[in-house]
Amino acid sequence: MSNENIQKTSVSRRQMLIGTGALATGVMLGQLGGLVRSAAAKGGSTEKWPWPYKKLDPRKTAEIAYNEWYRVFCGGAVINSVVQQLREKIGEPYTSFPADAFVFLEGGQVGWGTICGSPAGANIIANLIIGPRIAGAHEGHQIAADIMQFYSETALPTFKPASPRVSTKIITTTSDSPLC
Template structure:
């Protein structure tokens, strides 16, 4: 490959439009290619990843990312899913933006040029959706008896409102199950939005 088509990268790996040192693979500029995904596959994966790792941002981002790695492959295979673990509990436990939105938003930004518009729509949906949905019955750990609307994109508002209405501890397995459903529902909604725009 000629010098004008292959750029040697020194000390910068994975920069958009640059070659990853030692691989001969160029990371393309954003947005990256997208293929239509099955929202129910992502919903279940988001639930399982969140419940098993007790991490909402990891659950939503990894559900989307790992499915894109399987469906599209490169360049999504350049991103480690573990980088999204910092967003647990509304960003390292601070109760700010829910990790279900934060993780889904990160992946939306990779594939959609109009990501501001799409993420805003996802946040508005989240704030007015009666979580959790009834679509987890085949694999969830607990039956959902209480649905709540947060009227906010914040982890703390969503979680404490649910805890008060459900009369459950916010550090219980029932809460883990509820938040895992929120993650699955949000990641699945992100897929529905992306499929409509890009699929």
């Protein structure tokens, strides 16, 4: 069976984790409240944190991630599910952010089966919005650690798409590691 036919007839754990990863990212970012400070990013440096943020609907974010998986796969789908919406709601610096460049996160980093692209993509988003630890934003580092723990310890997937692309019953599993 060709890879294209496999994608049309079955859903892997990886595919369904995309929606779950985006949902988890949306929920975590939705809880940030006072941690996210407003930043003006009008033509300024993209290395100035925190980036501006407006609350996103976790369900919509998960649906976008699920559908984006079929285009840019794991990490790219998680990143695009947030960046697409913030481009519309905020504009810069998200408009200039090369979200599709993260397609390499698929398959545990270009198919190597290392760190799963879903939590890696969620960690990239957390560091963009909150700022990296090296810029003084320790909360982003802690959220990234929480994302890795959630991914490793949670029976996934938990996300159920409104319009699934396949009818296969999805089995949940716990990875016990952050690997793809």
